[in-house]
Amino acid sequence: MRQRPLILLTSAVLAAHVALLAGPGMQEIWRTARITGSSPQELRFETRQITPEPPAPPAPEAPRIKAAPAAPKPAKPRPPPPKAQPQKAPPEQAPESLAVIGPTPPAPKPRTTALDGLLSGDGPGDSTPAAQSDTAATASDAQDSSDAGQPATTAGGENSGTGDGQAPADAKSSEEPPAPIGIGSPGYNGPMPPVRVPPSAHLEFEAKGSAKGFQYSAKAQLSFKTDGLTYQARQEVSAFLVGSRSQTSTGRITPHGLSPQRFGDKARSERAAHLDVDKGQITYSGNDEPQAASAGVQDRLSIFLQLASMIAAGPERYPPGTLIHINVTSARTTDVWTFTVDGPDTLELPAGTRQTIRLTRQPRKRYDQVAHLWIDPAMQYLPVRIRISQANGDFADLQLQSATVEKASQ
Numbered sequence: 001m002r003q004r005p006l007i008l009l010t011s012a013v014l015a016a017h018v019a020l021l022a023g024p025g026m027q028e029i030w031r032t033a034r035i036t037g038s039s040p041q042e043l044r045f046e047t048r049q050i051t052p053e054p055p056a057p058p059a060p061e062a063p064r065i066k067a068a069p070a071a072p073k074p075a076k077p078r079p080p081p082p083k084a085q086p087q088k089a090p091p092e093q094a095p096e097s098l099a100v101i102g103p104t105p106p107a108p109k110p111r112t113t114a115l116d117g118l119l120s121g122d123g124p125g126d127s128t129p130a131a132q133s134d135t136a137a138t139a140s141d142a143q144d145s146s147d148a149g150q151p152a153t154t155a156g157g158e159n160s161g162t163g164d165g166q167a168p169a170d171a172k173s174s175e176e177p178p179a180p181i182g183i184g185s186p187g188y189n190g191p192m193p194p195v196r197v198p199p200s201a202h203l204e205f206e207a208k209g210s211a212k213g214f215q216y217s218a219k220a221q222l223s224f225k226t227d228g229l230t231y232q233a234r235q236e237v238s239a240f241l242v243g244s245r246s247q248t249s250t251g252r253i254t255p256h257g258l259s260p261q262r263f264g265d266k267a268r269s270e271r272a273a274h275l276d277v278d279k280g281q282i283t284y285s286g287n288d289e290p291q292a293a294s295a296g297v298q299d300r301l302s303i304f305l306q307l308a309s310m311i312a313a314g315p316e317r318y319p320p321g322t323l324i325h326i327n328v329t330s331a332r333t334t335d336v337w338t339f340t341v342d343g344p345d346t347l348e349l350p351a352g353t354r355q356t357i358r359l360t361r362q363p364r365k366r367y368d369q370v371a372h373l374w375i376d377p378a379m380q381y382l383p384v385r386i387r388i389s390q391a392n393g394d395f396a397d398l399q400l401q402s403a404t405v406e407k408a409s410q
Contacts (some may be wrong), residue, residue, distance in 0.1 A: 073215065122303050126326045185325075204220075220235070221236055257296075260302045261298070275329065277293065286332060296326070297326075301329050304373055311341075312380060320342060371387070
């Protein structure tokens with residue numbers, strides 16, 4: 001019987017250990033349990049709730065001293081909002097096209113070529129607004145100058161006396177001399193010269209020159225076809241990396257020579273002059289102001305063939321010093337050109353030695369071009385050399401390389 005309390009006590013201790021190992025909940029119970037009783041028979045377990053001590057209150061924090069608020073930084077002034085630009089309504093477009101929002105960018109200016117100013121004669125010296133706005137043209141087109149007109153044999157007539165491309169001193173003055181009245185001018189009532197129009201021909205030239213500071217060599221050709229009633233003329237100059245320029249002239253053959261009806265001048269695009277002698281008016285494709293004219297007016301290509309026709313009909317009528325005034329139109333406007341007959345001149349050309357007659361166009365305006373023309377009596381007075389010089393130093397020099405000339409009709 002003595003062993004019974006010991007067995008019970010041992011069993012209780014083992015049960016407590018098992019409960020302790022069973023889980024954290026039993027561990028808490030074990031910590032709060034105690035065994036009571038004065039004898040083995042009175043042994044019993046008691047549990048009590050152990051109240052944990054309350055945590056110590058936290059130490060009061062020292063009062064924080066608030067710093068004075070910093071002065072607010074001045075706000076940067078905001079730029080005013082951009083003013084809304086008025087926008088033009090885009091033009092109506094096809095349904096498949098995309099609408100463009102905002103102003104339409106300006107169209108790019110057309111690309112220019114180095115030969116644009118040469119041969120054309122419409123540049124800074126022109127009085128028409130279209131010519132003044134066309135800065136692509138060099139001083140070559142500023143040459144709507146005065147020249148060729150009625151044959152007037154004057155004793156001691158003026159000689160050019162100027163180098164290629166050099167205008168006389170009076171042409172550089174601010175005041176330009178008035179244009180003379182020439183063949184084809186409005187109201188001209190002087191005599192019409194006799195002519196002998198050359199036969200059909202095809203001329204090949206070697207061309208050399210300078211355009212905008214660029215030295216170049218090129219090929220050029222001048223073709224002239226006639227059936228005795230009408231004519232077609234074409235001149236073209238083209239060079240690699242320089243560009244090309246062509247001029248065409250078509251019209252009738254009259255008792256007084258060539259009567260142009262259409263003149264075309266083409267570089268990037270073509271501009272044209274339409275001549276109606278019966279109505280006494282010239283109109284232009286570029287909406288330039290129409291010009292008045294009369295019978296005998298020429299264009300910038302036919303003028304060279306007309307001069308050849310005039311001198312071929314009577315060389316004795318044009319001794320050195322003779323002035324010839326003729327109204328000439330470009331693709332934009334007209335002016336009177338004045339040519340001086342310089343006299344005989346021997347040339348060494350790619351086509352061989354030629355005995356020629358030289359004529360020089362005299363500039364009147366500041367930017368007028370100077371044109372030199374050599375005609376060969378042995379070739380029906382057709383041109384064998386043409387040199388055109390600008391006031392800015394640009395020039396084109398066409399020298400005959402080969403020629404095919406039909407037999408002149410009797």
